[in-house]
Amino acid sequence: MLRWTNDHVGETIVDIVLSLNDKTKELHNQEVATASYSDIKATLGSFDDIGSKLDYVERELKELEGHQGIYLRAMVNGFRYFARSLQGDAVPYNELIANIQELPSVLISDDKISELREKVERGLTELGYKGSLEEKVNRWRNDTVIQPELVTKVAEDFMERSKEGTLKKVIYLPDEDGIDSVNSIQGVFWSGYSKYVGDYRGNLTFNIDRPWTEPILAQIMTHEAYPGHQAFYCRWDYLFKHGKLPLEASYYLINSPTNALFEGGPETALHFLGWDVLDEETPGVSIEAKKQYILARDFLDLQRIYTTNACFMYNLGQVDKNEAIEYMITEGGITSIEANNAFRFFSDPVQKTYYPAYYYGRWMVGLAYDATPADKRDEYFRILYDTPHTTQTFINAIGKLNDKEFIPFAGIKKVRI
Template sequence: MKLGTELARLTAGIDQLYRSTPRSDGFLDKEGLIPVAVAEVEPTSLRDYAEATGALEALLARVPAEAESELRKAYVSEMIDSLLALVTTFAEKDISFADRVRRQIRVSTQKVDDATLDGYRTIIAEKLAEIGYGGSDLGSDVRRWEADVRVPREQVLDTMRKLTADARAKVSATMYEMGDDWLEPDEVRGVPFSAYCDYPGRKLLLNLDHPYTIYALKHLATHEAFPGHLVHLALRQRYVADGSMPLDGAQVVTSSASSALFEGIADNGLFFIDWVETPEDELAVALQRLRGALRCNAAWQHHVEGKSIEEIAAANAEAGYMDVATTASRLGFLRHGLRAPFVYAYWCGDMAVHDVWKTVPRERRAEFWQYLYGNMHTPSTLKAFWR
């Protein structure tokens, strides 16, 4: 537990350094490096990023001898390396975008290949035909279906309340008893995201500048609340408090080694509670994954190939069967220095968790969830240490 306490304190100290640099008063800048902490952490006092780098390197050298398990040795080592990469960016030293993705998010993906994208399109076409929407070009069929299942803007919050309540009931029945824990849907506008779990405020913020289908809201109810971020954070708060999880588990650290699993757990929420029930659900999952993969490619095109967000948004919208304005809004956070590689946490995290989830027999689900929610993970540790 000592390593976890020191890692948490050092991360909090780096967060203080990051926040000490004047930035905008925008939503993402206000988050800092640690947007949520579910326990009190006393930050390590750091003069500058050079001292932070030295402290991280010293802690990394101690990990092999002091880690409580092989899983913790692997995870803490990867987390510290991701923080070293973050500090390099904060200090405005040279680091390539490829290295930021590899070291911070801990994935090898640079651009998602055409075969994978075409695989999603095949599923989309098959499911559209199955429900009677085939016959035109794929983009037209997708847009027609989404228009028919779109929730009127004035009904979005009430629809989300019902779906979130349904998801909570399913989680309580099959995974963890959630009692009356809740995220209250609330609207926001002019922000570079679709939805956000405000855990301290217990709100599910929905960007009503965007259109939503009933299936998109169903996904967001599971991603942001049950069994996604709300459940994940509530369990981490409980486990840190009772001493079964080290103190670093109390922190959500943006664009770090923990990010892909934080988002991947949330993106697999529909599967955990057996809520992918119909061809429409399967269609919606394939669309979500196609669009997530395309956002990874958009990040690479912007940061490596030098294309503008406006240029990318037009091509991305066409490939993902979306309107350009919504696509451009969802790509807006690619301009944010801290969050530049974070988009990879969604699609890559989804794939990392789902690849393991597919191997878990029904009778071992409870064991797997304890392993998944009860430990801090990266994509590689999740795969390596689940048996």
């Protein structure tokens, strides 16, 4: 077993993670340790016990040098802030995001909104749609809609092609890898969910309360399965079993500094396959389909800006629930169902400090991929999939890979509210 620290420190780190998971289930009936590859069990029954172990681990990590020390100290700091959030400590939201996610809490600019809005409108026009932007979007969605009872079937059809592309272009997965079931659900606030069950297997679930279209489902399916979450979970399991992933990073924890990578990779997953690159060879994916996928990506990015801005405005105390939902619907053109689901997501006591990982992760990981030359893509994927990274250590690694400072969050400025 690969270790970065002595036996007791490594086991204590995993114990803290799993004990935070138990406390979250006790308080909010939610799982936050969505994968753990060792046989270590939670033993810490109170926040005082967790705090005491955090103190111990912090002392032990003070002298740990290099990437290992930077990574683990950031993770332990994130654990502490997450524990404070769970206990209801009055920590400002932007301070929680900075310490748990290593991300800014600044609203995404009007310039970025205008840029994406223009891309969406241009894409719709090139596909032959006419009228106002709202009219074009409505017609496009009607033309590509999937009936709720067919969502899982369409997702399954995508999955075979996306896994083939993952194995060819992105990463190796063991032969035992696979999805055991693709399910539908109602009454939840998320769109799709990838549940890792262990031994390289997983299940997918899609929320059929929300409207689905073929090009949008392609984005979400690749996010949840290949080369998204299932690929990440399976790859980490494989690496741990083969002594290439350290015990100290042998889990995935919602609300930790790794989240922007874990969501940013899947948010960029379809792009990794080349399904939205017009001059890249992709068997089974036509040029016409690629134009749809490009439009869907821009459309989802635009919607994510509005939901992320609403998340920040609400959690920073600038708007109330009704104002946040109204902003998403009137400014963002988001359907009432999706706006209300987004609000339920980012106002949730656990998920409120996770939600920024989606947009900022997509931004960071996507910019890093596009900045990396084709002959360095294998190393890029090793950094993203195979190396434990926090937001900041990933930014540093991409800068080193490309011999150029990487500043994904440059130029952020305040939006009108």
